[in-house]
Amino acid sequence: xxxxQKQRTALARGLNRGGDVIIADEPVSAVDERQxxxxxxxxxxxxxxxxxxxxxxxxxxxxxxxLIGIRExxxxxxxxxxxxxxxxxxxxxxx
Numbered sequence: 001x002x003x004x005q006k007q008r009t010a011l012a013r014g015l016n017r018g019g020d021v022i023i024a025d026e027p028v029s030a031v032d033e034r035q036x037x038x039x040x041x042x043x044x045x046x047x048x049x050x051x052x053x054x055x056x057x058x059x060x061x062x063x064x065x066x067l068i069g070i071r072e073x074x075x076x077x078x079x080x081x082x083x084x085x086x087x088x089x090x091x092x093x094x095x
Contacts, residue, residue, distance in 0.1 A: 003030035011039055021049045029055070037062065057089055 001009065011027050022043060028036035036056070040063045043050050054060040060067060061081040069077030069092040077084060077092050 004032075007031060008035075008039070011043070015042055015046050018046060020047065021051070022047045023051045025053045026055065027052065028059070033059075 007027055007030050011024070014022055014024070024043075027043075028039050031039065036059055040052075040059065043052070044063065052063070054063070061084075064081055067077065067079060067081055067084050068075060069089075071092065077088055
């Protein structure tokens, strides 16, 4: 299976299994942009709480209710997607 196929399979298993919380590390990084957004919509509809690591900032802003940026093991950014500025995000990724 390709990376995207493995990710979709793992995500499908999680969606099928269900529960109150899902924890995922880059669950849609190897799928195309439209599929990634659709898959995250399914996650949001299925799980009351989702802790998801995403490096795609636009996708994270669309999906998340809270953005947390971590650098060298420390929280350096924490806020609602609308309250986090582009400058703060650039600073996070410049490291």
